[in-house]
Amino acid sequence: MHRELRSGDRLPAPLPEADRRGSAGEDAMSGWGQGYITDIGYTRTHFRELMPRYLALTALLQGFRPPDPDQPFRYLELGCGRALSLVAAAAAHPESTFVGIDFNPEHVASARRLIASAGLDNVVVHEADFESFAAGALQGEPYDFVTLHGVFSWVSSDNRDHIVSILSRCVAPGGLVFLSYNAMPGWAPMMPLQRLLRAKAEEVTGRSDQRIFEAIDFARRLGEAKAGYFTANDGLSAQLTRIEGQDVRYLAHEYLNQSWTPHAFPDVADALAPAKLGFVGSTHFPNNVDRFVMSGELQTLVGTVSDWRLREYTRDLVVNTVFRRDVWGRGAERLSQDEQQHLLSRIRLVAIADFPQPPTAFAIPVGEIRFSQDMARIVWSALQSGPMSIEEIGRSVAFSRENWLDYLTLLVHAGRAHPCRSAGTVAAATRDRARRLNAALQDEARVPAVAAFLASPLLCGALPLDPADQLLYRLWTDHPEMDDASRADRLRNAIADHSLIAVPEGGSLEELMAERANAGAVAARLRMWRDLGIEP
Template sequence: MPATRSTAGSSSRSSAADRRGQMNDVAANPYDAVAYPGHAFSQTHPAKLATIAHIHGMSPAPMAGMRVLELGCGSGGNLIPMALRFPRADFLGIDLSRSAVELARRNAGALGLANVAFEQRDIMDVSAALGRFDYILVHGVYSWVPQFVRDKILAIFGELLAPQGVAYVSYNALPGGHLRDIARDVMLFHTRDVSEPLERVRTARAALKSFAEATDPDSFYGAALRKRLQQVDELPDAVLYHDDLNPIARAFTVHEVVSAAAGHGLKFLAEASFPNQFGTAGGAAQQLLAQVGTEDPLAREQSLDLLIGRSFRETLLCRTEVALRREMDADSLSPYHLSAYVRQVEISEQERRPGVDRFQFQQGVAVSIDLDSCKAALRALGRAWPASLGHGDLIARALAEIGPVADREREAVRLSEALFAIFKAGLLDIRLEPPQVANTISERPVASRLARRQAESSSEVTDLLHRAVTLDSIVVRKFVCLMDGTRDAEALLADLNLFLAEAHASGEAPPGLPKLATRDEVLMHLEDVARLALLSG
């Protein structure tokens, strides 16, 4: 898995006994021994997958009545937010870990969800009896199971995917996976005789640190070990244990996965990270990719991997008989709703040029813009965040802001082209169906029901864009819990101060906890909650 992210859940590490001679003993499942952190993954959300399918000419199922299956669902951190958002849709999660499934059921029950079910089941036992699904998600499983289970996953796609359905599968990718395996070789060798999970993690970390620091930092090998050590230091123990210390884990080229899928009537649709921002590379890289051509999208994707050393993929598959549209131009964005967390920033005296303004996106990328209508459009998106604007509405707002122009139609075309270029760079999010999220603070604001529940026991909550976000203090967590629609700003301030007073009076206040909140701080918290896409709309 990527070094900065954990997977949504666990997976089947065994199959039917007659296939492998292994005991399907739930008590022996490593995911019962060490729970895997479970949360939402925006790249797996059906709204994202439906948009990618639609832009490629497919007719994806509407969100309201869709059927979604997740293999390796863990404790439901990925499915439950979807089920809460789409009450008329149907969701099914399957996982081998009994403890994870039981937790998922408790969490879904606490929210009163009747449209999501969780089953403790081996992937090898999944059959056509479950029916057809519009979206099938397999995140953090494919690279970490035996080959026969991988074959079964692709067979499930072929058997259960609806005619216009989309299957999502993530896996460690090559050639970048080779660099990761340099560190895995060190850790797996030194933990070969260690079985206790926490001791296995401790031994692996210590071994990697010792070897990385002892290598020549100027050598390729030494640089690779040191870089991976930095990444491993940021991984939670459970993630390292399941992802890197799994001895059967392996990485794949995208053409390997797609070739195997073809045997089950499937073909490559796109990457969940679409549009691939590396596709806009310049200079020698762009010239090299141009030689590959656009006729074979899979060849282009494989060339990209070889060019950038990709180590993780999130591949989307569809049925072979589906006709796909690969060509895109500036008009391609017209059916969609656009969003971006973007703001205008100052330009230094040395970099300042007449008519040029700079905008910074959430990804940390700064873009210099000289087209007045594009500047106006980005300001409009910034004001609308986290909500989205329809493409036509955005064009109209931008043109209205800049005032009369000599050729309004030509200006609209130029703006569409500029927005398309920003989209291809991976800086604009597009949705076929706009997310239901508020961007204004009402008199009695309401935070997401799921986020309120999660904030009671965790600093990580799921926002209404299906992302895992962190609330940076116990005060903010309590503030989110209070935002149930019954309190205005004054009541929020009063109840927040009551919480602070009780915490200090009990003697259990954590270090640094303030004794009193102010009205200005409440207003700041409200703005933060809105920016984090936690306000229900």
């Protein structure tokens, strides 16, 4: 069975001195930071939900016409951080225009270095806050795709108003907006803990990574001492354990911002109404399908709610939603069933996992859904052979459309498949852009302490890497002449020597090395990378 390798200690240690990057002489929340953490930068992370093809697939599955990602488009990311998602998309779409804004000069400098190193000429990152951008100095023509990942929960109410002002002027008719945020009711039990962590961190001197480290340790000791809040909320201990394995940069930005606010869906919908945005659906695909998230009795009950805002919030209450990943549209056209099926049939998908046997079971909020081994084998084999249109897949499967389309949707959701372009449409120049970006990313990476990614011109985005994959990719690029057996030997030694690669619970280092560091596994992984347009 394939195991994903993760890294991280039980308690998130403060960053090494060389990695504590922030503007020189800065306090945790500088005057220009408006209550936002600025003394350490955010994580180096790629989010597939921000990719144009992923957003287009979300809209089509929900019956809306998206902008065509195969035609030139304009893309804007608000609060882009280090802009890794933005840059990965830009590398794959040389004919389109990409713009990012972030108010943290460290993030902007990091993004600009990466853009310059990769030699990309269709993407720019501006240093600007939401207020100045809303004033119109940098807006220009409207955008077909606008994305904001998480920032809506981390900024002040004034800045949320500025965001809505930007959206009201920057989204093209028919354009899509991705907006993710901490949601109610899932965050409700955690609100006192967040307040505790922020208050305790304010009591501690030092940088934000040190302060969140001390605050989490204090909260853990309260839990171990059976403080009433912890004993009354059964899930808190598990939540603290989960927090302790996360990147300290994320934790500082998540828990220490002064304006941290989880939102209820109706409030977000009302806030976005002046920007003429209507709800399209969630990029968390199971949440769009009632039978995946609630019992028959609950489906009937939720079906009695006529107001769409309340209905969606009721679904959040059913699922206990913690984080929403929503797509909104400005005048998005509702498709007829025939139009939807026609456009969906042209979507191409490809496998991005090298399992020899097809996945047949998926965890969903109401338990588990299982699919026929025969159907799964046919679909999985097709996806592993290269990009396949949904129409081509459907012709090869003698099962109901709903059944195999559910299977494809859950494969994508689980990160086993991904929307892509036709292999024959990837120009040599686009492959070269991806190669340059991957070289720049490897130059930036010091140690594979967290999952990284490789730009893929076929996916029009990126492929996530676990730490063992990072080690293998470096072996591949440093020693392209080496055979797979020799690479497997080197990888086995590297895994054994690398303290940042954690052994999954119940497993052993020997099992991991046997599974991932053998010639067959190495050959399969490299073959998949080549098929995705990833080259050394």
